[in-house]
Amino acid sequence: MAERILMIDDDGRLAGMVSDYLGGAGFRVTVAGTGRDGEALLKREAFDAVILDLMLPDADGLDLCRRLRASTDVPILMLTARGEPMDKVVGLEIGADDYLAKPFEPRELQARLRAILRRRGGPAASEVLRFGRLEVDKGARVVRIDGEERPITSYQFALLLVLAERAGRVLSRDALMDLLKGEKLEAFDRSVDVHISRIRAAIEDDPKKPRRILTLRGAGYVFAKDQDR
Secondary structure, three states: OOOOOEEEOOOHHHHHHHHHHHHHOOOEEEEOOHHHHHHHHHHHOOOEEEEEOOOOOEEEEEHHHHHHHHHHOOOOEEEEOOHHHHHHHHHHHHOOEEEEEEOHHHHHHHHHHHHHHHHHHHOOOEEEEEEEEEEEEEEOOOOEEEEEEEEHHHHHHEEEHHHHOOOOOEEHHHHHHHOOOOOOOOOOOOOOHHHHHHHHHHOOOOOOOOOOOEEEOOOOEEOOOOOOO
């Protein structure tokens, strides 16, 4: 089945070119010219990925990316013409999977799109994320070490899942809170730190010397995907 792509961009000429090119590569592309229309389409229909322009007539692309990530885990590829490195950093922190600066070659767009779909497992992503001895079971909402369930709360599972699905990417506390919108919050401010400590107690061999969930001082947290243990 062809993978469905939602392109949110008000540049009709560019959207037409991308639709034709990706259509020839086997994708089904739907175009929304405003952020409002794009959000509405995502609520009604299922898409495998979103191509999101940061410069929209009715919305700031970064704000829209944050809202989309709070309600869906669909892969997001940002398009930016601003050329500001901070826009790219912020976009990735709040949940975009990749970015591409305008102007771009259609073949590079296709390559990046296929890459994020592969990383997310495409339209039939596995319900169990495996990292060495660690299993994060999305369907059952449980975490296991060597097949043995470890006790964590529902909120802590959601936090662990957010990190595990973005393994290798640094996520700030603010980004984590944005991604966890809709989950019941048990506290404010530094609650993320408290829950990270409890998750470490459940999954790390030595919570005081974590190997899986690492702290980057001044930046946030990163889930180490290449650990064997």
